Amino acid sequence: MTTRRSFINKSILGGTALALSNTTMGMAASSYRNIIGANDRLNVAVAGLGRRLGAYYAPIARKESNVRLLYLCDVMEKSRLNALKNFKEHIDYTPALENDIRKVIEDKEVDILVNATPDHWHTPGSIMALKAGKHVYVEKPCSHNMNENELLVAAAKKFDKRVQMGNQQRSSLHTIEIIDQIHKGVIGDVYKAVAFYSNTRGETPVQKQAAVPTGLDWELWQGPAPRRAYTSETWDYNWHWYGWNYGTAETGNNATHELDIARWALGVEFPNYAEVQAEKRHFKNDGWEMYDTMYATFKFDDDKVINWDGKSRNGYNTYGRGRGTLIFGTEGSVLVDRSNYVLMDRSGKVIKQSEETAESGLALGGGGDSSTAHMVNFFEAIRGKETLKAPIEDASVSMAMVHYANMAYRVGRGFDIDAKSGRIYDREAMQLWGREYAPNWEPKI
Numbered sequence: 043m044t045t046r047r048s049f050i051n052k053s054i055l056g057g058t059a060l061a062l063s064n065t066t067m068g069m070a071a072s073s074y075r076n077i078i079g080a081n082d083r084l085n086v087a088v089a090g091l092g093r094r095l096g097a098y099y100a101p102i103a104r105k106e107s108n109v110r111l112l113y114l115c116d117v118m119e120k121s122r123l124n125a126l127k128n129f130k131e132h133i134d135y136t137p138a139l140e141n142d143i144r145k146v147i148e149d150k151e152v153d154i155l156v157n158a159t160p161d162h163w164h165t166p167g168s169i170m171a172l173k174a175g176k177h178v179y180v181e182k183p184c185s186h187n188m189n190e191n192e193l194l195v196a197a198a199k200k201f202d203k204r205v206q207m208g209n210q211q212r213s214s215l216h217t218i219e220i221i222d223q224i225h226k227g228v229i230g231d232v233y234k235a236v237a238f239y240s241n242t243r244g245e246t247p248v249q250k251q252a253a254v255p256t257g258l259d260w261e262l263w264q265g266p267a268p269r270r271a272y273t274s275e276t277w278d279y280n281w282h283w284y285g286w287n288y289g290t291a292e293t294g295n296n297a298t299h300e301l302d303i304a305r306w307a308l309g310v311e312f313p314n315y316a317e318v319q320a321e322k323r324h325f326k327n328d329g330w331e332m333y334d335t336m337y338a339t340f341k342f343d344d345d346k347v348i349n350w351d352g353k354s355r356n357g358y359n360t361y362g363r364g365r366g367t368l369i370f371g372t373e374g375s376v377l378v379d380r381s382n383y384v385l386m387d388r389s390g391k392v393i394k395q396s397e398e399t400a401e402s403g404l405a406l407g408g409g410g411d412s413s414t415a416h417m418v419n420f421f422e423a424i425r426g427k428e429t430l431k432a433p434i435e436d437a438s439v440s441m442a443m444v445h446y447a448n449m450a451y452r453v454g455r456g457f458d459i460d461a462k463s464g465r466i467y468d469r470e471a472m473q474l475w476g477r478e479y480a481p482n483w484e485p486k487i
Contacts, residue, residue, distance in 0.1 A: 082425060083110055084154055084425075086109050086111050086112065086156060087115060087146045087147075087152045087154065088111070088113065088114055088115065088125075088156040089113075089115040089156065090116060090156075090159035091116040091121040091125040091158070092116075092279075093279070094158045096128075097210075097410075097414075099131075099132045100132075100413075101417035102129075102132075103133050107418060107421055109154075111129065112151060112152055113152065114140070115143050118255070119257030122139045122141070123139070143167055143262075144170065147170050147174045147176065148174065152176060154176060154177045154421075154424070155179070156417075157171070157180040160263075160281055160288055161282075161288060161290050162265065162267045162288045163265050164184055164186065164190075165485055166266040168180045168194055168197070169194065169197045169485045172197045172201040172203050173201060175201070175203070177204040177424050178198075178203065178205045178206075179205075180206070181208035182208050182294070183294040183295075184207045184438060185438070185441055185445075186290060187445060187476055188442065188464075188475045188476070189475050190477075190485065191445065194434055198435070199435075200487055204420065204423050204430060204433075205433070206420045206431070206432050207434060208416065208432075209299055209432050210299075210410075211299055211302070211380055211412055212302070212306070212432040213415040213431045214380065214399070215411075216378070216382055216396040217383065220376055220378055221378075224369060228385065229370075229372070229374035230371040230372030232309075232371045233308075233345065234349075234370040235305075235347075235348050236348075236349045236351060236361070237300030237301045237348065237350050237351070238352070238367070238368070239292070239296045239364070240357050240358060240360065241357060243354050243355045244355070246275070246283050247275045247280070247328070249275065250274050251273055251274075253272070258277055263277065265480070265483060266484070267287045268287065269480055280329070282295055283332065284329065286477075290444060291332045291333065292333075292334070292336070292352050292354045293338070293350065293352065293448055297350050298440065298441060301440055301444065302437070303378065310343075310348075311439055312439060312462070313341055313461065314460075315456060316338065316340050316450050316456055316457065317338070318337065318338040318447050318451050319336070319337045319338075320336035320451045321333055321334075321335055322334050322335075323335045323355070333451055334354040335354065336350065336352045336451070339456075340443055340446070342461070343461055363379055365379055366378060366379030373387070374388050380412060381399055382395065382396040382398045383396050384396075399411045416432070419431050446466070448474075449474045450471070453474070457471050
């Protein structure tokens with residue numbers, strides 16, 4: 043008999059008729075669902091139960107997804123308990139709670155790892171899962187550095203598994219519509235895009251050595267990163283701003299999304315040059331350890347340009363919105379964000395505007411139309427019914443722009459890039475191509 047796993051791996055969907063006996067007719071709905079569609083059901087584990095958790099309720103719970111949540115995994119006990127409580131409002135069964143992502147990955151019943159851990163865990167955790175035969179949905183950024191970026195692409199290819207990055211706007215219907223129109227020439231020849239983000243993040247506490255919070259496995263939280271003593275405020279989100287051990291700054295945190303849309307609209311791959319103007323402009327003596335303001339320039343072949351205008355702690359909406367992408371063509375322009383798009387002619391007159399969707403803008407977590415569609419697309423791509431909207435081999439090119447920006451900031455100058463390979467020519471910047479790992483934690487394929 044064909045096993046469930048081989049059935050999935052062959053990408054055969056549905057069509058498996060299951061006769062209902064007299065005994066099954068009297069089953070509870072939850073028991074019945076355990077039988078119907080068992081061969082093409084996908085077993086899911088979610089690792090990292092923080093601010094993105096709300097994006098997973100709808101796609102996992104919807105009956106048509108035919109998935110079962112086996113594990114909720116996090117190194118913080120209260121996060122596991124909170125996730126279970128919230129998921130119980132959407133599903134009628136109880137997934138297992140687990141502290142250690144490695145134990146989840148070892149379970150042969152798990153088909154999919156949803157990797158929503160902190161940045162430094164994204165590539166190492168995803169490669170562990172790929173080696174164990176899992177498909178991976180990895181939230182942005184898919185990698186902590188360029189070496190990891192290349193490793194993850196190579197691992198997906200070597201182990202022949204689906205890997206989708208969480209750049210959810212790729213599954214936004216209005217974005218798909220307007221990008222298609224742009225490619226068909228609705229604003230003429232496109233030559234420039236400005237990706238932007240404005241927020242009012244406040245003062246960040248200065249790190250101080252402190253006791254590890256109750257319920258937190260600090261050793262496992264650090265995972266691939268070099269070991270250090272716990273400092274206050276690190277665990278809960280502020281790791282983004284406390285140096286380069288864990289995070290990828292605001293560019294990795296948010297620019298990933300809009301830079302991806304800009305690159306998609308312009309139809310470009312790797313840039314041939316990158317430079318930035320970036321500084322810490324606000325709360326000069328607080329604990330924030332990298333830039334909070336950046337203007338980046340990426341130059342491409344055919345004289346195309348993408349800019350990133352990121353203001354983490356200044357809420358002035360330079361472009362009329364908190365975040366989005368402004369695309370310029372010879373005959374007009376387009377402003378598109380997670381909610382809708384506005385199409386304008388060369389004089390700036392609005393020609394067409396799409397209806398707004400239920401996708402949050404600056405919110406840190408939660409879901410919405412695109413978040414649900416993106417994960418459903420991932421499920422269906424595994425079954426062979428759809429094509430991935432953000433396959434890792436393409437998403438990693440957008441991710442490279444993030445890394446180039448951070449590298450240019452850290453070395454204090456711009457540099458040339460091989461537009462075919464993505465490699466850079468600056469020797470000092472190349473020292474940042476990879477990173478130091480804790481012993482025995484370096485990802486390898």
